[in-house]
Amino acid sequence: MQVTTKNDRSLWEVIGDYFRANSIWMKWYCTGCGAIEMPPTMTSRFDMEQLGMGPMATPRQADVLLITGYLSTKTLRRVIYSYEQMQDPKYVVGFGSCTLNGGIYYDSYATINQLDQYLPVDLYIAGCMPRPEAIMNSFATLIEMIKKGEARGWKHYQENYDWYKANQMDSLGEVIIHDEFHE
């Protein structure tokens, strides 16, 4: 997504972004097959802790929401729920071609085709699948973006909330989750 608003961080935000970029907690939402690339990225083979990134169990304490793969409409409702539970500042990374343009599920009746219509995506990782090297590379890019104040998707979401909500309603009908296990 093209974030066009100008970069007007206050001094405290600049300082905050600098320190924040070196300590990122990531919540990865394993929606599709992309989840299989995460264990080597997290564990000793590629070791994302060398960048100062760690896994987080709950979206309420996470900084990054990593969407690993295709999103069915059913899953997207839960993802939007999770995203809105996260505290600012928060960043979204779309992983794999499914989040970009639907990937091999481009004509599926159940999966969305373009994630940035519904959530502000700061960074996309192209590929099917992206290798752990690509994920590490994107994390390094994300850290640079946070330091420079370019990862502004969460502000874009606040400023254009009506646009995002309208898109969510068009494709999903409603975001509220109704199912027999939660009622």
Added chain:
Amino acid sequence: MTNSTNNWIECLKKETGLEAKEGTASLQYVLDVDKQEAHQTLAYLKRAGFGQLSLLTCIDWIEQGTFQLIFILMHWELGHHLIVRALLDRENPEFTTITDIYPGAAYYEREVYEFFGVHFRGSAVYQKPLFLERWDDMPPLRKDFDPQAYSDGKFPKREHPHVFKANVVEVTE
């Protein structure tokens, strides 16, 4: 009922007149039944040792105008798989619920209703949504459903500036 499970095929033939054929894999058998006698056949087979319903699903034979319900049963002592098949009318697909024989079939019946629109009379829950939330079109696994058209109408697509086409080279003698 017989407990000498080794000859369930002969007992089935003797008592119901139905003949189970060998399937394509080893230890696999196939049994085609009428819609009306499917219920009693399944009840008989459960007593004959097929205690597990592994799968209940449906096939849309659109050219023949039929749905085919597939019940895969398993015999735990012999390791036999039995595929029981019944044809339904595609225009008015109705079947009697088998939850009184295999209670776990309730979820399969909900799935088949959701994806194929087969009605299971006698079940209180078969119309409850299972996988699809807020579905607003015909059952999506029917062959005449067009997923591309549904996706185009519902989900925005990314505009691609480049269209990549294979460069076809004509070979001339």
